[in-house]
Amino acid sequence: MPKEKILSNESNEKGLISMLIKRYVDENITVEQVVEDTDATIVCKAVEDARQSYCEIIVEVIELLNILTDLAHHSNRLSLIKPGKGKQRLSSILEHTSKCQRK
Numbered sequence: 001m002p003k004e005k006i007l008s009n010e011s012n013e014k015g016l017i018s019m020l021i022k023r024y025v026d027e028n029i030t031v032e033q034v035v036e037d038t039d040a041t042i043v044c045k046a047v048e049d050a051r052q053s054y055c056e057i058i059v060e061v062i063e064l065l066n067i068l069t070d071l072a073h074h075s076n077r078l079s080l081i082k083p084g085k086g087k088q089r090l091s092s093i094l095e096h097t098s099k100c101q102r103k
Helices: 003-007 010-026 038-050 062-071
Strands: 055-058 078-082 086-089
Touching: 003 010
Parallel strands: 055 078
Antiparallel strands: 078 086
8 A cells, every 4th residue: 555545544644653753762762743844843953953963864855955054054063964965064154043043
């Protein structure tokens, strides 16, 4: 059965999300579930975490790459891994990390 058909059922989708969250938490991986503006949350969390420790993000969506490149300060320990492209260090001419301050 195609994944689109399985995930089109809201109950199946919620069940899968719950299973994944439990699995990650059991492995001591921090999980944050968001409902809206997921791209912004991913980017802000990555930029915030990269200030304190090394952070890698696997990105296939070019919009996230553009946002990350704009927000990442040159001193951040943030790397982007684009499937099939290898590691690329993110740097930015402009510092816009204030956009990612937690509310």
